[in-house]
Amino acid sequence: MTDLATFRAETRAWLEENCPPPMRTWMPEDEQVAGGKKAVWKRPEQKIWLDRMAAKGWTAPTWPKKYGGGGLSNDEALILEEEMQDLGCRAPLRGMGLSMLGPVLLEYGTEEQRQTHLPPIIKGEIRWCQGYSEPEAGSDLASLRTRAVLQGEHFLVNGHKIWTSNAHHSDWIFCLVRTDPTVKKHDGISFLLIDMSDPGVRPRPIRLISGASVFCETFIENVRVPAGNLVGELNKGWTIAKRLLEHERKGIGGIGARQAAKFETPVEQRAKQYVGEVDGRIADASLREKIAAYNIDAQAFQLTRRRAAEEAEAGQPPGPLSAMFKYYATELNKRRYETILDVEGFQGLGWEGDGFNDDEIRLTREWLRAKANTIEGGTSEVQLNIIAKRVLGLPD
Amino acid sequence: MAMILTEEARMVRDSALGFFRERSPITELRKLRDSNDPVGFSRALWAQMAELGWTGFLVPEEYGGSAFGIAGLAQVMEAAGRTLTASPLLSTALLGACLVSTAGSEAQKSDILPALVTGERILALALEEGTRHAPHSIALKAQKDGAGYRLSGRKTFVLDGHIADTLIVAANTGGGTTLFLVPSTASGVARTRLSMVDSRNAANIAFDNVAVGADAVLGPVEGGAAILDTALDYARAGLAAEMLGSANEAFDRTVQYLKDRKQFGVAIGSFQALKHRAAQMFCEVEVTRSAVMAATAALDQGGNDAAALVSLAKAKANQTFFLCGNEGVQMHGGIGMTDEHEIGFFTKRARVAIATFGDTVFHQDRFAHSMGY
Numbered sequence: 001m002t003d004l005a006t007f008r009a010e011t012r013a014w015l016e017e018n019c020p021p022p023m024r025t026w027m028p029e030d031e032q033v034a035g036g037k038k039a040v041w042k043r044p045e046q047k048i049w050l051d052r053m054a055a056k057g058w059t060a061p062t063w064p065k066k067y068g069g070g071g072l073s074n075d076e077a078l079i080l081e082e083e084m085q086d087l088g089c090r091a092p093l094r095g096m097g098l099s100m101l102g103p104v105l106l107e108y109g110t111e112e113q114r115q116t117h118l119p120p121i122i123k124g125e126i127r128w129c130q131g132y133s134e135p136e137a138g139s140d141l142a143s144l145r146t147r148a149v150l151q152g153e154h155f156l157v158n159g160h161k162i163w164t165s166n167a168h169h170s171d172w173i174f175c176l177v178r179t180d181p182t183v184k185k186h187d188g189i190s191f192l193l194i195d196m197s198d199p200g201v202r203p204r205p206i207r208l209i210s211g212a213s214v215f216c217e218t219f220i221e222n223v224r225v226p227a228g229n230l231v232g233e234l235n236k237g238w239t240i241a242k243r244l245l246e247h248e249r250k251g252i253g254g255i256g257a258r259q260a261a262k263f264e265t266p267v268e269q270r271a272k273q274y275v276g277e278v279d280g281r282i283a284d285a286s287l288r289e290k291i292a293a294y295n296i297d298a299q300a301f302q303l304t305r306r307r308a309a310e311e312a313e314a315g316q317p318p319g320p321l322s323a324m325f326k327y328y329a330t331e332l333n334k335r336r337y338e339t340i341l342d343v344e345g346f347q348g349l350g351w352e353g354d355g356f357n358d359d360e361i362r363l364t365r366e367w368l369r370a371k372a373n374t375i376e377g378g379t380s381e382v383q384l385n386i387i388a389k390r391v392l393g394l395p396d
Numbered sequence: 397m398a399m400i401l402t403e404e405a406r407m408v409r410d411s412a413l414g415f416f417r418e419r420s421p422i423t424e425l426r427k428l429r430d431s432n433d434p435v436g437f438s439r440a441l442w443a444q445m446a447e448l449g450w451t452g453f454l455v456p457e458e459y460g461g462s463a464f465g466i467a468g469l470a471q472v473m474e475a476a477g478r479t480l481t482a483s484p485l486l487s488t489a490l491l492g493a494c495l496v497s498t499a500g501s502e503a504q505k506s507d508i509l510p511a512l513v514t515g516e517r518i519l520a521l522a523l524e525e526g527t528r529h530a531p532h533s534i535a536l537k538a539q540k541d542g543a544g545y546r547l548s549g550r551k552t553f554v555l556d557g558h559i560a561d562t563l564i565v566a567a568n569t570g571g572g573t574t575l576f577l578v579p580s581t582a583s584g585v586a587r588t589r590l591s592m593v594d595s596r597n598a599a600n601i602a603f604d605n606v607a608v609g610a611d612a613v614l615g616p617v618e619g620g621a622a623i624l625d626t627a628l629d630y631a632r633a634g635l636a637a638e639m640l641g642s643a644n645e646a647f648d649r650t651v652q653y654l655k656d657r658k659q660f661g662v663a664i665g666s667f668q669a670l671k672h673r674a675a676q677m678f679c680e681v682e683v684t685r686s687a688v689m690a691a692t693a694a695l696d697q698g699g700n701d702a703a704a705l706v707s708l709a710k711a712k713a714n715q716t717f718f719l720c721g722n723e724g725v726q727m728h729g730g731i732g733m734t735d736e737h738e739i740g741f742f743t744k745r746a747r748v749a750i751a752t753f754g755d756t757v758f759h760q761d762r763f764a765h766s767m768g769y
């Protein structure tokens with residue numbers, strides 16, 4: 001057996017042995033594990049599964065072992081992902097520490113920052129949130145105003161962040177702050193790590209159209225932050241900010257892959273349930289065409305992801321393809337939910353209570369939540385701007 | 397690794413791109429159109445294409461081909477699509493080669509294939525009868541007559557039918573579809589050349605009691621539908637590749653125009669309304685490219701998902717070529733409406749290519765069917 005084949009066999013065996021059966025079921029959104037000091041465990045197996053995976057470093061498979069990561073190669077990480085998908089294993093841990101901050105600290109952080117922050121991320125002990133957006137700085141992120149003034153060994157921070165996902169469940173926040181208001185807007189921004197246990201950091205939850213409260217506005221008042229929590233150089237935060245956004249968009253661009261592939265009922269199967277079938281085909285011809293059109297685009301997109309992966313594997317430099325992933329994946333995801341609601345008819349219109357089953361209520365809520373996909377992490381319009389500028393070279 | 401080109405395929409692509417750019421830019425199609433050329437493509441160009449081996453990509457080696465495969469031929473088709481080259485690639489190198497190679501008797505293969513590979517023999521599939529692609533509703537009758545048959549009926553939209561030496565005719569023999577090889581000079585065959593909007597080549601053909609021998613039957617009697625299904629999938633995938641090339645070219649030209657053309661003192665490509673539409677076109681071209689690569693790879697590997705992937709690819713190619721053709725004209729403004737400018741050729745070709753071997757609705761429905769809904 002080749003090394004990779006051995007690795008696959010061993011990984012498979014380990015997963016079968018260690019992944020508790022309840023963690024091999026479809027994971028509803030409210031059972032995602034993000035860890036942190038305020039974590040709420042809906043089932044004991046969530047914690048068991050997290051601890052076992054974290055002990056192997058497999059919550060962060062490719063991070064170096066010296067920080068507690070898995071130390072896997074990309075090929076091995078892919079095998080782990082494939083085997084987890086095949087067994088239907090839930091992600092043991094998700095969150096902005098793993099998907100966004102960690103990769104950025106590995107690239108730009110000091111050794112001390114990595115030693116301090118990476119292990120608790122991997123173990124799910126500390127939960128991070130993202131303090132980028134402000135009331136006056138959304139798509140035009142670089143116009144942010146949250147002010148940090150260096151006073152000796154500390155920054156004094158004052159400002160107002162908004163749309164901070166899960167700030168009320170988080171322990172730390174990575175923030176973009178203005179450290180020089182006198183220069184061009186991109187040149188006066190720094191990247192700062194802030195401990196939210198400071199009483200000057202106050203998150204206030206905001207309710208979404210889906211009924212959930214996943215984000216907050218976060219007030220920061222006279223918070224003293226050690227100078228050592230600056231990532232990268234002073235006033236050079238914009239480069240780091242953009243790199244982090246790339247990681248964020250890659251994550252959002254991967255929507256719908258992973259666990260869903262094994263558990264989610266395909267739209268066409270739902271359609272047969274809701275509108276019936278004639279000779280094995282969805283009874284309503286126009287609905288059938290609509291579903292086929294969606295599936296064709298979705299599959300063409302998956303093929304494009306595969307093409308990009310194969311190009312990368314063959315050692316070709318990352319081409320222009322990656323620029324379209326966030327845009328295309330999120331637009332498709334919204335269309336998917338619209339198609340599901342079309343299929344369900346009246347049954348897709350319930351908010352709560354009698355007359356609708358759990359699945360129908362869940363889908364209606366997810367339909368609304370999906371609207372955010374084309375806004376969060378940079379709107380679709382902003383992604384199109386990026387493609388036009390970076391890929392097509394169109395002038396400003 | 398089906399989604400990246402092999403070294404050989406990349407070499408074919410590069411040489412085909414250079415070849416068509418140099419030997420048959422769109423000005424050649426315009427010349428053929430304006431001179432009312434009786435053939436409608438350049439025989440000299442076709443001979444050169446044959447010399448490069450492209451006619452033999454779907455022909456087994458014992459008949460002079462290389463059996464290089466459809467993924468390779470798709471590189472040639474895509475390059476030809478970039479310059480809207482008129483040639484019998486689709487009718488002969490794809491459909492003809494595929495049908496005769498897979499269904500022909502020994503005698504039929506040795507009669508036709510070597511001459512096809514050298515570029516001497518042009519084939520045409522006489523399939524359609526109505527106003528749209530309908531490979532499974534054939535009315536043209538073939539009636540048993542002694543040892544042979546007599547064919548009566550009409551075919552329409554026969555690609556290269558005006559010039560083909562051999563017609564492959566799909567006929568109704570009572571219990572199903574049977575394919576016949578009919579010399580275009582046979583008595584009772586009447587061909588009417590069509591003047592198409594894309595300046596490419598097709599004909600309506602009437603068959604009036606055309607007598608053929610039993611040896612004219614291609615493949616099993618009443619076994620034509622299955623043979624057609626496979627060959628049509630090769631043709632659809634190849635055509636999708638050609639359309640991808642055309643769409644990509646229309647897109648590239650439009651992006652260039654957005655950078656060159658100035659209004660209000662700035663390049664029109666700085667207007668966001670145009671930027672976003674250009675970025676959307678980029679995405680569509682890229683997902684179409686992935687679909688075409690997956691379809692041709694599946695055909696070459698004989699995967700049983702090939703039919704679904706081919707329909708996926710043709711549906712995407714239809715939509716994307718339509719989009720890039722129309723946006724191309726719109727973003728060029730008035731000049732895009734002139735015959736003198738070349739961008740309009742793409743929109744015209746798009747309409748014809750979309751209708752050929754299945755429009756978007758046809759392939760969406762076929763995709764759904766093959767996925768079990």
Ligand SMILES: Cc1cc2nc3c(=O)[nH]c(=O)nc-3n(C[C@H](O)[C@H](O)[C@H](O)COP(=O)(O)OP(=O)(O)OC[C@H]3O[C@@H](n4cnc5c(N)ncnc54)[C@H](O)[C@@H]3O)c2cc1C
Binds near residue numbers: 133139163372378379
């Ligand atoms: C569910 C959710 C979670 C989020 N989580 C976080 C988080 O954790 N941390 C965080 O910092 N932020 C978060 N955000 C904020 C998100 O990044 C911003 O909402 C987003 O960047 C858009 O900013 P905005 O809301 O101010 O909209 P605006 O920028 O005001 O945009 C309004 C509209 O104008 C369009 N527009 C703006 N500028 C342009 C332009 N140049 N060209 C064309 N159109 C333009 C936009 O596309 C949009 O359609 C979250 C948002 C959502 C919805």
